[in-house]
Amino acid sequence: MTSSTTQALTHITGPIVLAGAGKMGGALLTGWLAQGLDGGDVAVIDPFPSDDIKALSARGVRINPLAAEVGAVSTLVVAVKPQMFRETGAMLRSFAGPDTLVISIMAGTPIKTISDVCGGKVVRAMPNTPAAIGRGITVAVAASDVSKAQRATTDALLRATGAVEWVDDEALMDAVTAVSGSGPAYVFLLAEELARAGVAAGLPPELATKLARATVSGSGELLHRSELDSATLRKNVTSPGGTTAAALEVLMGADGFQPLLERAVAAATKRSRELAK
Known part of the structure; x- marks a missing residue:
């Protein structure tokens, strides 16, 4: 502080x-x-x-x-x-x-x-x-x-x-609750599911968990310290035609991460409004 x-x-x-x-x-x-x-x-x-x-x-x-x-x-x-x-x-x-x-x-x-x-x-x-x-x-x-x-x-x-x-x-507070108030749970879920996906790809569970946890926490710290915006940091990791690009093609598709997160934030916003009644 x-x-x-x-x-x-x-x-x-x-x-x-x-x-x-x-x-x-x-x-x-x-x-x-x-x-x-x-x-x-x-x-x-x-x-x-x-x-x-x-x-x-x-x-x-x-x-x-x-x-x-x-x-x-x-x-x-x-x-x-x-x-x-x-x-x-x-x-x-x-x-x-x-x-x-x-x-x-x-x-x-x-x-x-x-x-x-x-x-x-x-x-x-x-x-x-x-x-x-x-x-x-x-x-x-x-x-x-x-x-x-x-x-x-x-x-x-x-x-x-x-x-x-x-x-x-x-009126903005319901959306604030959905983004930053509930947001840490979304990040923890990302680490949880990234580890699960690693196991599905053949990694031992303990190693997959360590890799996912360190990757999410380290990336968060890089985002915290960097003056670059998140989109630029993402692009810096992504080589054209590489492995990251292949994964992002799935995550950024029509049924991927962005529309899913939009629905999640909308659901949390709706619930916050319901709590006011």
């Missing part, structure tokens, strides 16, 4: 309440503490906190305090599953005052719903699982009543686990 991010986090004043400390909520919390946020400024609300989360109490993080014990909350980060939100909403509302910044990372849950249930000034965000290693990307959209300072606080908290992009149109 950049030094400016660290500085921004150390200047955030609590208390911050994190509702839900699963994989994504836990990744955010770990990122905040690593970037210098005082654990004493954070309270975690989770009915079944993991041992790793419980251990953070040694750094001052409060686990499942009552709202009265926390006091006036500056920021409430909602990282519960969307299906659980309405069940837990009444309890979460006890932590949020009218001016509390409420950051939601729940898929498919619109700003209006979050505002109706929790109150506060709402920012809706969609991170992804590479946040666990500080390489995530999050897209955020703010309600019209979110202040410039609250937007800066949101940016600093989300940037602790990777890059942050802002949009003005909330």
Whole structure:
């Protein structure tokens, strides 16, 4: 993370309440503490906190305090599953005052719903699982009543686990969820199926898995580091009439990768919209 991010986090004043400390909520919390946020400024609300989360109490993080014990909350980060939100909403509302910044990372849950249930000034965000290693990307959209300072606080908290992009149109968030929120699963599936195809071509399973895993992760790192776009990197690997060209002829055909991925992203976008109902 950049030094400016660290500085921004150390200047955030609590208390911050994190509702839900699963994989994504836990990744955010770990990122905040690593970037210098005082654990004493954070309270975690989770009915079944993991041992790793419980251990953070040694750094001052409060686990499942009552709202009265926390006091006036500056920021409430909602990282519960969307299906659980309405069940837990009444309890979460006890932590949020009218001016509390409420950051939601729940898929498919619109700003209006979050505002109706929790109150506060709402920012809706969609991170992804590479946040666990500080390489995530999050897209955020703010309600019209979110202040410039609250937007800066949101940016600093989300940037602790990777890059942050802002949009003005909330309607884009369903497609964001389908591309970057769900996207890591598509990449993992590519590694899985590439290994399976290697086995079908005669490779021992262990070797096929190692080759597929290293190829996908290494190619991702090359894409991350290179200034070239993905299409140029692909072309650089592809010699005319060679083995890569033969494979790409299949993958880029009428029934190949592009139309299949379009349908997959469309299905995920549709599901994200359904979750809002």
